[in-house]
Amino acid sequence: MTATDKAVAQAPAARHPVAARDAAASVRARRTKRLGRFGLNSVALALTVLFLFPVYWMFSTSLKSNSQVLVKDPVFFFTPTFEHYSTATGVDLFWTYVRNSLVVTLAAVLLALLVALAAGFAIARLHFRGRRGMVLVVMMAQMAPWEILIIVMYLNARDAQALNSLVTLIVIYFVMALPFTIWTLRGFIAAVPKELEEAALIDGCTRTQAFFRIIFPLLAPGLMATSLFGFIMAWNEYAMVLVLNKAPEMATLPLWLTQFQTNFGNDWGATMAASSLFTVPVLIVFILLQRRVTGGLSAGAVKG
Incomplete structure (x- = not known):
């Protein structure tokens, strides 16, 4: 060139x-x-595999035979068997445990929602002396570790002759779920424009009617988020029921998970089957509500 x-x-x-x-x-x-x-x-992808692998291992172990569970080298390809699920559900009082867990969990969540709606509305909309102090108390209660109160709760329940009672568990779980529920719903109520409520009042609604017709329908994401939180907390809670409810007929499913021990050690197949059954309701509820739950938690945390 x-x-x-x-x-x-x-x-x-x-x-x-x-x-x-x-x-x-x-x-x-x-x-x-x-x-x-x-x-x-x-x-x-790495984090997803890290967090999902224990779940996969739990479900896969529940479907293996005892010989496959106890071998030194892990078995990834096997013929599924449901013998461990039969063992897990064949425990005495199994359906009593299921009933107790459902009653305690649903009652505690419902009570927390009812009280938190009223308290959240009062904090978000009404101006009264001690309002800021009430918000501070709610925040402190939300951060407090409830485990430090187990001995106090046991002594109070014993003195009140309230041991081995589902009502005692309902009250305790209700109190444990209440701070988070109040805090989240307060944020949602504060995010609803006051003009909507004022327009309803001008149209002739009472404050109660304005709340249920205007504000309440807009709280669905917050209600779902707080319901799921309360459900998981009450469904999984172990320490309180272990200390307060010694009677087998008053136990809940977390205590059922501890019953799979033999003279030769833990029955890991039955334990994993029980854990799988115990986890399924929470997974189903979370999958159905995950979108509204995510939006509810973020909105309740930043608004108001």
């Missing part, structure tokens, strides 16, 4: 140096963005 040809070839680049630099920068930016997206997806 002659010097003239080189000059002609280099002329466009010389005439447009800024465009060339911009094009190169755009290519680098796209490459960096692709690499960043790939790295982020890789981390997300």
Whole structure:
């Protein structure tokens, strides 16, 4: 190539140096963005596998035979068997445990929602002396570890002759779920424009009617989020029922999970089957409500 040809070839680049630099920068930016997206997806995939593998191992172990469970090397390919589920559900008073867990959980969640709706409305809408102090108390109660009160609760229940009672568990779980429920619903109620409520009052509604016709329908995400939180807390709680309810007929499902021990050690197959059955209701509820729950938690945390 002659010097003239080189000059002609280099002329466009010389005439447009800024465009060339911009094009190169755009290519680098796209490459960096692709690499960043790939790295982020890789981390997300690794975390997903990390958190889902124990769940997979629990369900897969529940479907293995005892010989496959106890071998040194893990077995990934096997013929499923449901013998461990028969063992788990064949425990004495199994359906009593199920009934007790449902009664305690649903009653505690319902009570927490009813009281939190009234308290959240009062904090968000009404101006009264001690309002800020009440908010501070709710925050402190939400952060407090309830385990430090187990001995006090046991002594009070014993003195009141309230041991081995589902009502005692309902009251305790209600109190444990109440602070978070109040805090979340307060944020939702505060986020509802006051103009909507005032318009309903002008149209002739009472304050109670305005609440149930205007505010309450807008609280669905918050109600679902707090209901799921209270359900998981009461469904999984172990320490209180272990200390307060010694009678087998007053026990709940968390105590059922501790019964699969033999003279030769733990029956891991039955334990995993029981754990799988215990987990399924929470997973189903969470999958059905996950979108509203995510929105409810974020909105309740930042609004109001």
